[in-house]
Amino acid sequence: MTVDNGLLTQLEALGKLSLDAEERERFAKDLNEILDYVGMLSELSSDGEDGVCPVSADSLRADEAAPTENPEALLENAETADGCFRVPRTVE
Amino acid sequence: MRCGMNDITKMTALELxxxxxxxxxxxxxxxxxxxDNIEKLNPELNCYITVCRDEALSRAAEVQSGIDSGRICGRLAGVPIAIKDNICTKGIKTTCASKMLENFVAPYNATVIxxxxAEGMIILGKLNMDEFAMGSTGETSYFGSVKNPVNPERSAGGSSSGAAAxxxxxxxPIALGSDTGGSVRQPASYCGVTGLKPTYSAVSRYGLIAYASSLDQIGIIGKNSADCAALFDVISxxxxxxxxCSKEFAFDYNSVRAENLSGKRIGxxxxxxxxxxxxAVKQNLLDSAKRFETLGASIDYFDLPELKYAVPAYxxxxxxxxxSxxxxxxxxxxxxxxxxxxxLDEMFVFSRSEGLGDEVRRRIMLGSFVLSQGYYDAYYKKAVTAKQLITKxxxxxxxxxDFILSPVTPDTAPVLGESLGNPxxxxxxxxxxxxxxxxxIPAVSLPCGYDGNGMPVGIQLxxxxxxxxxxxxxATAFGKEADL
Structure with missing residues (x-):
């Protein structure tokens, strides 16, 4: 497995990240070394059960609405307007 | 007779x-x-990102009056505690040692807080760590490295670097950390203190800022195992x-005692x-095995061929x-x-690229890769298979x-700057x-000796x-036997 320029660009898009030229070179080298190493997992023949959940579904709490203690505090870490999160305009 | 300031900070949490x-x-x-100790030593060691001086002093008066009136009667009432900065503390900055959350003030408390x-403990401040708990040397913090108190040229380990140091x-006297792949036990070992990673699901993760949810667990770093047991009783x-978080598990604190280990089998x-x-680590492991034998336990060796898949799967x-x-x-x-x-898209990409450090971005890209179409089966599903094999x-x-004994790390604390270039x-x-x-499973890291450079060595049970x-x-029995 080789992380080339094309794959690196795809991973930037998936992770919503942007790397500069120096970072691209360094990350490609690091990721290639890491993937070479974790590639030993391919020796394993059987596939595990997918998406094993550590808890059973019947241990979930009831899906009931409950009051939020201090909704205003949730907005204090963001740019807001009229009690809503403010983001750049998406429609003209 | 009243105690001097020096005596106070030498005490264990339970003695205090x-x-x-x-x-x-x-x-x-x-x-x-x-x-006072924080003011003197933190500028060099860099253990704390935020020190809650005023809050701690006003809370101390409140707790004292609660103790005096009998309203607060917790076993650890009045004991100060420090909190890793990825555990949410209402009204106090919770940065995850990242530029991304540099000014984030948590709007709620984690359950452990x-x-x-409620126990009557007092938060001294928020502790430095590897950014988003991603790192093994404390060096990925946006706020600078933590120095190892035993030798400031060396790493305090990570990611709960500030907690151990x-x-x-x-x-x-005691601290809360988190452990996703060793982040409580490894720094505890590097700094010569005790670190407990509880069973997954024994302690609520509500309010712990998520890194890898199926592996993350809040843990404890203390001066000894008895202190860790007392705090585990509070938070579990x-x-x-x-x-x-398990509904069935109830920790039986009263059954914890240092006793003869005769009949116990250690692998x-x-x-x-x-x-x-x-x-040095090998010799300390073998010496520790002998110490367990003198306590009455028997030692046996077994094969664990699945070990080679542990780091890749993790x-x-x-x-x-x-x-995700x-x-x-x-x-x-x-x-x-x-x-x-x-x-909007630039806001996502630029904010993340500016706010997240190298190691965090590297892991996000690696994670995106192993979950992406065409590679999911070859990497992620195989890793899940390996996890199941290791569990079995x-x-x-x-x-x-009854117990498995191992080293905590292959070597003692590295010199700062040695590891960052080679993830x-x-x-x-x-x-x-x-x-x-x-x-x-639960695991505890215990101090057991020193290497030739005077750096602490730990063992893991x-x-x-x-x-x-x-x-x-x-662990308590071993601590008394080791008599460090």
Whole structure:
């Protein structure tokens, strides 16, 4: 497995990240070394059960609405307007 | 007779709470003793990101009056505590040692914080760590590295670097950390203190900022196992706000005691001795095995061929979960927002690229890769298979043994700056600790000696799921025997 320029660009898009030229070179080298190493997992023949959940579904709490203690505090870490999160305009 | 400031910070958490109950020390004196040490030593060691001086002093008065009136009667009432900065504390900055959350003030308390408050403990401040708990040397912090108190040229370990260094340097009597792949046990070992990673699901993760949710667990760093047991009794137990938190488990604190270990069987995997172990760590492991034998336990060796898959499986699963968990840092609701962004997409990309450090971005990209179309089966599914194999191998081992003994790390604390340029080398040093996270079992890191450079060496004792009472009893017995 080789992380080339094309794959690196795809991973930037998936992770919503942007790397500069120096970072691209360094990350490609690091990721290639890491993937070479974790590639030993391919020796394993059987596939595990997918998406094993550590808890059973019947241990979930009831899906009931409950009051939020201090909704205003949730907005204090963001740019807001009229009690809503403010983001750049998406429609003209 | 009243105690001097120096005596106060030498006490264990349980000794301190007893002295407070007996009115030999006031809660304010205890808090002041630690605040003085923090003021003197934190500028060099960099253990704390935020020191809550005013809050701690006003809370000390409140707790003292609660103790005096009998309203607060927790076993650890009046004891100061420091908190890793990825555990949410209402009204106090919770930065995850990241530029991304540099100014984030948590709007709510983690469940563990509510519980230590109800116990009557006092928060001294928030501790430095590797950014988003991603790192093994404390060097990925946006706020600078933590220095090892034993030798400031060396790493305090990671990711709970501040927690281990603060307890070792007497800047806190006890601390809460988190452990996803060894982040409590490894720094505890590097700094010569005790670190407990509980069973997955024994402690609520509500309010712990997520890294890899199937592996993350809040843990404790203390001066000894008895202190860890006392705090574990406070923080463990069911919580309806964390569906993964066990409803059945109840820690039997009263059964924890240092006693003869006769009849107890301890297993050591042959593979533990063969993976680049330094001579000093190997010798300390063998000496520790002998100490357990003098306590009455029997030592046996067994094969654990699955060990070689532990680090690859850990990094694939942890990075996959991290890439999903850290998607929330988009500049919208909290965290850094880029000023250069003009469009919504630019806001996401620029905010994340400016706000997240190298190691975090590397893990997000690795996680995105192993979950992406065409690679999911080859990497993620294989890693899940390896996790299941390792879990079964440990279950099988615990049919024969009460405990498994291992090193914590292949070597002692590295010199600062040595590891950052080689992420794979840093990952490989996690080989002994990640297995407990993959298998979901409890493990404790105990100081057991020193290497030729005077750096602390630790050993790790693991037990079956929810075996904390037996584990901490054996650890307490070992601590008394080691007599360091």
């Amino acid at each position: 709470s007893a002295a407070i109950r007996q009115k030999k020390i006031s809660v304010t004196e205890a808090v002041n003793a630690y605040l 509510d519980r230590i408050n 603060a307890v070792a340097a007497e800047l806190a 137990g069911a919580d309806e706000r964390d569906m993964t 050591i995997a042959n593979e533990f001795l063969n993976v680049g172990l330094s001579p 990094y694939v699963i942890a990075c996959a979960e991290a890439s 968990n850290l998607a929330r840092y988009d500049g919208v609701r909290f965290g850094h927002r880029s000023e250069a962004a003009k469009t 191998a440990f279950e099988k081992a615990f049919e024969r043994y 794979l080398k840093m990952y490989l040093s996690d080989i002994y600790t990640v297995t407990a996270n993959l298998a979901g 693991m037990a079956k799921r929810f075996g904390e009472a037996e584990l901490l009893s054996a």
